[in-house]
Amino acid sequence: MDITFTNVSYIYQRNTPFAHQAIKDLNFHIPSGSFVAIVGHTGSGKSTLLQHLNGLVTPSEGEVKIGEYKLTPKEKPTNLKELRSRVGVVFQYPEHQLFEETVAKDIAFGPENFGVPKETINERIKRVIPAVGLSEDMLERSPFDLSGGQMRRVAIAGVLAINPDVLVLDEPTAGLDPRGQKEIMEMFNTMHKEQGLTTILVTHSMEDALKYADHVIILNKGTKYMEGSPEEVFTQKDALKQVQLDVPEVIQLLNAFEDKFSISIPFHGQTVQEIAETIHSIVKDGVSNE
Amino acid sequence: MNNSLIIGQYVPGNSLIHRLDPRTKITVIFFFVFIVFFANNVVSYSILTLFAIACIVTSRVPIRFIAKGLTPVWFLIIFTFILHLIVTKEGTVLLEILGFKIYSGGVIQGFAISMRFFLLILVTSLLTLTTTPIEITDAIEEMLHPLKKLKFPVHELALMMSISLRFIPTLMQETEKISKAQASRGVDFKTGPIKERIKAIVPLLIPLFISAFKRAEELAMAMEARGYQGGEGRTKLRELKIEKRDMLIFVLFVFVIAGLFYFRSW
Numbered sequence: 001m002d003i004t005f006t007n008v009s010y011i012y013q014r015n016t017p018f019a020h021q022a023i024k025d026l027n028f029h030i031p032s033g034s035f036v037a038i039v040g041h042t043g044s045g046k047s048t049l050l051q052h053l054n055g056l057v058t059p060s061e062g063e064v065k066i067g068e069y070k071l072t073p074k075e076k077p078t079n080l081k082e083l084r085s086r087v088g089v090v091f092q093y094p095e096h097q098l099f100e101e102t103v104a105k106d107i108a109f110g111p112e113n114f115g116v117p118k119e120t121i122n123e124r125i126k127r128v129i130p131a132v133g134l135s136e137d138m139l140e141r142s143p144f145d146l147s148g149g150q151m152r153r154v155a156i157a158g159v160l161a162i163n164p165d166v167l168v169l170d171e172p173t174a175g176l177d178p179r180g181q182k183e184i185m186e187m188f189n190t191m192h193k194e195q196g197l198t199t200i201l202v203t204h205s206m207e208d209a210l211k212y213a214d215h216v217i218i219l220n221k222g223t224k225y226m227e228g229s230p231e232e233v234f235t236q237k238d239a240l241k242q243v244q245l246d247v248p249e250v251i252q253l254l255n256a257f258e259d260k261f262s263i264s265i266p267f268h269g270q271t272v273q274e275i276a277e278t279i280h281s282i283v284k285d286g287v288s289n290e
Numbered sequence: 291m292n293n294s295l296i297i298g299q300y301v302p303g304n305s306l307i308h309r310l311d312p313r314t315k316i317t318v319i320f321f322f323v324f325i326v327f328f329a330n331n332v333v334s335y336s337i338l339t340l341f342a343i344a345c346i347v348t349s350r351v352p353i354r355f356i357a358k359g360l361t362p363v364w365f366l367i368i369f370t371f372i373l374h375l376i377v378t379k380e381g382t383v384l385l386e387i388l389g390f391k392i393y394s395g396g397v398i399q400g401f402a403i404s405m406r407f408f409l410l411i412l413v414t415s416l417l418t419l420t421t422t423p424i425e426i427t428d429a430i431e432e433m434l435h436p437l438k439k440l441k442f443p444v445h446e447l448a449l450m451m452s453i454s455l456r457f458i459p460t461l462m463q464e465t466e467k468i469s470k471a472q473a474s475r476g477v478d479f480k481t482g483p484i485k486e487r488i489k490a491i492v493p494l495l496i497p498l499f500i501s502a503f504k505r506a507e508e509l510a511m512a513m514e515a516r517g518y519q520g521g522e523g524r525t526k527l528r529e530l531k532i533e534k535r536d537m538l539i540f541v542l543f544v545f546v547i548a549g550l551f552y553f554r555s556w
Contacts, residue, residue: 051470054474056474081476081478084474087474088474091467091470094471096464096471096501097468097475099492099493099496099497099500109475110475112476113475113476113478158475159475162475
């Protein structure tokens with residue numbers, strides 16, 4: 001589903017002394033099927049933006065369009081539930097939302113609410129359990145007996161079982177060990193490709209944004225600061241520094257290389273391996289020239 | 291989420307009322323709550339109202355905070371007034387609407403009782419508006435100190451109070467977070483038949499309890515790790531001290547009480 005924000009603003013506790021503007025005049029378009037990373041410092045409005053995507057909040061000003069659903073300050077779609085069944089959100093620390101007696105029941109909770117028939121739910125459970133890297137013998141266990149990482153996977157499975165067209169991820173790997181982080185991100189990436197999802201990833205990790213996203217939006221203090229392909233955005237070191245964001249390590253390496261050797265290697269999404277080879281050939285050339 | 295209720299919402303300030311010893315404030319309010327029930331004529335009510343207004347003015351808490359805090363209780367005050375209007379059958383009949391006779395006694399009674407209500411809430415909310423929760427618990431601990439001789443766990447009680455006050459905002463945030471997460475999994479908290487809506491609370495309550503228990507355990511562990519062992523031999527960062535201004539308020543308040551009892555009709 002295409003997602004369009006037009007002049008969207010959001011103010012918390014409007015008309016009170018505690019009023020606080022979280023998003024200000026935001027415009028962007030996310031075409032269906034893309035993988036978008038939303039990056040920003042704490043308090044830049046990322047989480048508020050994300051809540052617009054499935055109608056948890058409606059904009060104070062402007063218009064949000066998600067497929068055929070439209071959210072404006074005055075109107076909310078009457079079929080909000082339908083919108084939510086098509087936009088799945090994995091919140092920060094999603095393991096906090098677990099509550100059922102067994103893993104299977106918790107995964108089935110979402111689809112049940114959306115009126116998915118029982119047999120379909122069972123099929124979906126069978127499909128999502130291996131996808132998130134759990135085994136089927138866990139289905140009858142209590143989610144509270146599992147480890148933190150496993151609970152996270154169960155919670156993610158619960159969102160995937162809704163079978164959404166749009167997957168919204170709010171720092172899905174926060175607090176996991178490095179291996180778990182990588183596994184989970186790889187899993188989302190595979191899902192994105194295989195099922196043609198539209199994926200929106202809110203993250204602090206520039207590495208993840210660079211690696212998986214095909215479009216990056218950088219927020220600062222509730223407004224859009226930069227937007228473009230990861231290669232375009234992440235090579236602008238100074239602009240990123242102004243909003244206290246780091247450049248991904250790969251690009252840091254290229255910058256450092258340029259500083260030391262005065263040779264610039266243009267970045268177009270190479271992996272560490274490829275860059276190592278480029279540097280290798282440059283150094284070799286240098287040696288043979290002498 | 292629930293910012294309409296100001297009970298427990300401290301408004302920082304540096305006025306006379308803010309700087310009073312919390313024990314003074316609690317004592318004065320404690321007795322104020324009692325003497326409100328002794329007021330029974332125009333003069334005695336005026337004395338109390340004047341005292342309350344004087345406190346509010348010196349506290350320099352913006353009126354809109356006070357008014358906002360009163361919004362949820364307006365209904366109760368008006369309801370009391372109407373109830374007395376209908377039920378009390380004393381004095382002369384003032385007017386008759388749809389077979390209901392409104393008596394003059396009812397108007398007076400209704401007005402008096404709602405006024406009491408109004409004053410009570412005004413003064414008690416002024417306490418929480420000008421005193422931090424920590425000051426209040428400190429004061430309560432100090433005031434209950436004599437009970438220690440009877441083996442009453444005063445320090446533990448105060449600690450429980452401050453911990454629970456501290457975690458109210460955390461719990462509110464958590465509630466909002468979990469209810470949003472469940473809403474996006476298709477739970478409908480806002481519409482549908484009552485039975486469904488009550489059922490919808492389960493996915494909210496269970497995670498809330500679990501995280502509260504977990505947090506309690508973590509807090510206990512962190513306290514033990516830092517050598518906490520109850521109030522025994524513990525020194526305080528904030529020492530409560532009765533100052534001149536506290537004495538002044540006490541004297542003033544005694545005058546208010548004396549005036550009230552002098553002018554009330556017996």
